[in-house]
Amino acid sequence: MGIKKIVITGGPGTGKTSIIKELLRRDFVCLEEISRQVILDAQKQGIEQLFLTKPLLFSDMLLEGRKKQFFEADAYTCKLTFLDRGIPDVVAYMDYLGTNYPERFVEACKNYSYDHVFILAPWQQIYVSDNERYENFDQAVKIHDHLVNAYTEYGYDLHDVPFGSVESRADFILNIVDNL
Template sequence: MDHLVVVTGGPGSGKTTLIDHLAGLGYARTVEAGRAIIRDQRDIDGPGLAWRDDALFAELMLSWEIRSHREASVLDGPVFCDRGVPDLIGYHLLQGRPVPEHVREAARLFRYHRRVLLAPPWPEIFSGDGERHQSPEEAERTFEAMREAYPSCGYEVVLLPRVPVVERARFVLDTLARG
């Protein structure tokens, strides 16, 4: 699945802004699981919110990522994925609990481009909103969890520069062009 390119990192680091920009250039993309699940669960007053049932929230995100992977795998590439299945390994690490074997198996089965783009914490652009309740400190811990999770699954992590979105997109496309 070399055409599925993961962009990951902590909240508020410019991931979705970058993916939105790349989509505006005509590239296919996926939608971030966490935000979508939070919206859906709020709409129905459901139990699958991190602050209500963290384990259920993690399972919903895993299902979302698997579905996104399957849908994106049939598209012409590159397809920019707003997070990926190995993010769930990072999520469990962030929560300080063991990674369930089925999550590791999902990360083994649902593969992406060997280079994963990791957005570092960027305090100057970080902001909370109705779906983002994390603090800048939690954003930093999330970044570190992703920096550990992806290499543990055999991926090469490429740090994104903290530059305006047009330059960041150019960096991404140049990185992919190099193979």
């Protein structure tokens, strides 16, 4: 059996990046979120909120980046690779915005599948806005619902990660992966 691709997803500000950093600290292979880099690159070109002003262009860039990460995961010699978000996240965010999108987005969700998906629920206690995260907490809750719908629609059984310390959340994920 090949490398297991494990997605960690959730709305903005749910602790995904912190968990990825903890897994990296523990020497697991992790592919980090690419949307922040896409946003920063657009801002350097004078586009403050590419996701809002040109959602299809932004989503195309994310789709290509996530497909690249999907194949990049196969290049490692470990048994697990963790990804900060997956391809269905792109569709979920476009659904959240009400953006129409071409069939290639749906086909990518069908053709590139992950072994396990962990989802983090909105957690107001840790939620913080920043330069690349412009959604408020209520919007984060709605995005979470779209993420659940998208991943469920493409046949995934989601593992809900409970609130807790970064270490305990990483332990939770690793315990489930070890027992599957």
